[in-house]
Amino acid sequence: YINTEWRERSDAPRIGSRESRRAATSFHEVGMYDARPALEAGELGLDRTGFTLVRNRPVVEDFFDDAAVTRDYHPQMQAIVRELTGASRVLVYNHLVRTENPTDFNDAYSRFVHCDYNVARIGEMSHELLERHGLSPQPHWRYAWYNTWQPFDHQVQQNPLSVINAESLPLADVIDYYYTGRGRDSLVAAPVYSPEHRFYYFPLMSTEELLVMKQMDNRQPGRGTIYCPHTAFDDPSAPEDALPRRSIETRLMAVFE
Secondary structure (H helix, E strand, O other): OOOOOHHHHHHOOEEEEHHHHHHHHHOOOEEEEHHHHHHOOOOOOOOOOOOOEEEOOOOOOOOOHHHHHHHHHHHHHHHHHHHOOOOOOOEEEEEEOOOOOOOOHOOOOOOOOEEOOOOOHHHHHHHHHHHEEEOOOOOOOOEEEEEEEEEEOOOOOOEEEEEEEEHOOOOOHHEEEEEEEHHHOOOEEEEEOOOOOOEEOOOOOOOOOEEEEEEEOOOOOOOOOOOOEEEEEEOOOOOOOOOOEEEEEEEEEEEEE
């Protein structure tokens, strides 16, 4: 977690390397709940808990082929998010592949609880993405950003992704920080520790399961589910010879006209 002291400070931490992450965060022991019973009971939803799980058989075999992912996998993700949210249109922002052999800190498994964006920037980022696609933003449009996350090559045996159930996350627990990796200086958000936060994950996710998470939403300013913080974790129940996790995440914006 981001160190709790940052809640009271006038400045914000800057994280863009292992060293800066370690300096700005501290360890907390938390419980991890199996999300599958809640899914089966119909208790999960993007506007309720901030996350859900759906089935998806990828049409791409090589996730390192950016052109194929963009051409074939992106439309799958757009269709799923549109169906789940009822959005008028869904645009892809980018995608990122993570494996046991990262090129640097920015491609490695996440090791602290964070959100990918900050709702204070949702207007700016949404308008930029619309303009990239040749669209003109309209004053009455509202936006929500989502991540999809899917393992490939084999089921997740180690380093699974966990999320905080948004029902256990007061907005007062979420503070600003700056992501400074790869020369950027982007305002994003992360929670500080609270024993009330409830972490969930889907054990042994298969390559045909897709986790969908909300990352920011301006349809209900000041209330409702806005963030779904997340992090990878070392699963102590995994066998010593567990295969390292390989996954692709796609970041998308939904437009509500």
